[in-house]
Amino acid sequence: LFLSRDNNAEVISLVSKDDTFQILYEKCYNPIFKFFFNKAFFNHFVAEDLTQETFIKAYCNLDKVRDYSTVESWLYVIANNTFNDYCRDIKRKEKHRNYSELDYNSIKYTENTPDHLLLCNEFKGMFGQIFMTLPPKYRCAVFLHEYKNYSYSQAATAMGLTLSAYTSLFNRARKKLKEATIAYLLRIDRELLTENEYNSLSKWIDPRHLSSDISDSIKQEMKDYFNEDASTYNNHLYQDYHNLIDHYLLSKYPIRKEHIVADFGMGTGIFAGKLSRYVKRVDGYDFSNEMCSLARQSFKTQKIENVMCKNQDFLYHGVSSHQYDYAYCITVLHHITYPQQAVQKMVDTLKIGGALIVSDFAKHKHTEIVEARSDLWYGFTQKQVHEFLKKSGLKNIWVEVRKDLSRLIHLKSGNTVLIPTIMGGGEK
Numbered sequence: 001l002f003l004s005r006d007n008n009a010e011v012i013s014l015v016s017k018d019d020t021f022q023i024l025y026e027k028c029y030n031p032i033f034k035f036f037f038n039k040a041f042f043n044h045f046v047a048e049d050l051t052q053e054t055f056i057k058a059y060c061n062l063d064k065v066r067d068y069s070t071v072e073s074w075l076y077v078i079a080n081n082t083f084n085d086y087c088r089d090i091k092r093k094e095k096h097r098n099y100s101e102l103d104y105n106s107i108k109y110t111e112n113t114p115d116h117l118l119l120c121n122e123f124k125g126m127f128g129q130i131f132m133t134l135p136p137k138y139r140c141a142v143f144l145h146e147y148k149n150y151s152y153s154q155a156a157t158a159m160g161l162t163l164s165a166y167t168s169l170f171n172r173a174r175k176k177l178k179e180a181t182i183a184y185l186l187r188i189d190r191e192l193l194t195e196n197e198y199n200s201l202s203k204w205i206d207p208r209h210l211s212s213d214i215s216d217s218i219k220q221e222m223k224d225y226f227n228e229d230a231s232t233y234n235n236h237l238y239q240d241y242h243n244l245i246d247h248y249l250l251s252k253y254p255i256r257k258e259h260i261v262a263d264f265g266m267g268t269g270i271f272a273g274k275l276s277r278y279v280k281r282v283d284g285y286d287f288s289n290e291m292c293s294l295a296r297q298s299f300k301t302q303k304i305e306n307v308m309c310k311n312q313d314f315l316y317h318g319v320s321s322h323q324y325d326y327a328y329c330i331t332v333l334h335h336i337t338y339p340q341q342a343v344q345k346m347v348d349t350l351k352i353g354g355a356l357i358v359s360d361f362a363k364h365k366h367t368e369i370v371e372a373r374s375d376l377w378y379g380f381t382q383k384q385v386h387e388f389l390k391k392s393g394l395k396n397i398w399v400e401v402r403k404d405l406s407r408l409i410h411l412k413s414g415n416t417v418l419i420p421t422i423m424g425g426g427e428k
């Protein structure tokens with residue numbers, strides 16, 4: 001729009017500052033980046049930082065542009081000044097480098113192993129991409145305070161905002177950045193997570209793992225949690241809940257004596273033990289040693305011999321396809337980073353004609369539960385469970401939210417809540 005000399009100011013005034021900026025950004029990002037890339041001796045990160053800085057300055061000063069036909073050359077003037085400032089800054093630092101800075105640099109130097117550099121570079125690249133998904137106003141707010149070390153009031157002045165307007169914009173921007181980071185790491189659509197889910201997931205994300213798949217770090221913590229907590233799983237309340245749901249789970253599909261079935265995330269084996277009476281063999285998977293050892297003890301006491309305890313992560317290790325007539329997954333999915341992948345994995349293990357049943361918490365809003373129990377998901381909606389099953393290729397899908405099969409949970413605050421159970425399944 002502003003790159004055509006024929007446009008007049010009236011047309012311009014109809015377009016918001018953000019839209020104008022976005023057009024400028026889309027058209028000129030690459031040329032400006034190249035400009036810096038050449039000047040900064042092909043240093044990608046310096047070029048990226050300086051490009052960012054140029055656009056931030058452009059955004060802050062866009063109101064001052066009177067003639068939009070010259071906006072591109074105006075942008076190059078900013079870029080040139082930014083580069084000159086950068087060179088001056090480097091020279092000044094070299095000149096005034098004191099001993100403490102040297103110490104700092106030498107500490108850094110020891111970290112310059114290929115691994116460390118790779119991690120930093122990967123992280124920077126990744127973070128750059130996430131940052132770019134934020135709307136310009138948010139990017140600007142974060143950039144000024146976090147990257148340029150502007151005080152709140154300096155940043156507010158630079159953006160032409162009051163201090164309180166800036167701080168509230170900055171807080172919203174940080175929140176958006178956190179959400180965008182989590183969504184990026186989970187490789188999911190940002191819209192899929194609620195605010196509470198963002199908060200609960202963010203506490204699991206260890207910065208050391210940011211450049212790799214976060215599910216491994218989350219999984220390790222989850223295993224530790226279940227190892228510590230295993231003994232509480234056999235308490236009365238949990239047995240009561242199983243008494244409520246197990247009959248329903250067992251009667252949903254016709255089970256026969258020749259069947260081989262799986263219980264994924266079997267815990268202390270409450271359900272697997274019951275299932276074992278009706279089938280030839282149950283493979284009970286659980287990655288927690290403690291859970292498995294309690295399950296083994298319980299099977300021994302009950303003289304159950306046809307449950308194979310498989311102390312392993314069912315998502316990764318050697319679980320072959322097409323081996324089970326039925327697979328069950330009870331109250332496990334909300335502890336799993338990528339529930340869709342888990343459902344797919346379980347479906348893969350089914351024989352053609354076999355069926356899967358998943359059971360979990362229906363979607364709820366109780367942060368206290370999620371925090372106390374290290375859950376990742378606030379349960380699931382019918383739509384979500386339906387999608388998990390459908391995307392995994394199952395037929396004859398059914399999903400039910402059952403208030404009559406609710407789980408009673410006592411909270412530390414003294415409150416008690418009842419959470420309906422969501423159950424769903426389908427045939428392969």
Ligand SMILES: C[S@@+](CC[C@H](N)C(=O)[O-])C[C@H]1O[C@@H](n2cnc3c(N)ncnc32)[C@H](O)[C@@H]1O
Nearest residue numbers: 226265266267286287288291313314330331332
């Ligand atoms: C809330 S407990 C439920 C146990 C059992 N299904 C029940 O309802 O009694 C979740 C169990 O899933 C296990 N688990 C979670 N993710 C797993 C994975 N990827 N592979 C194996 N076990 C897993 C945990 O160790 C834990 O024992």
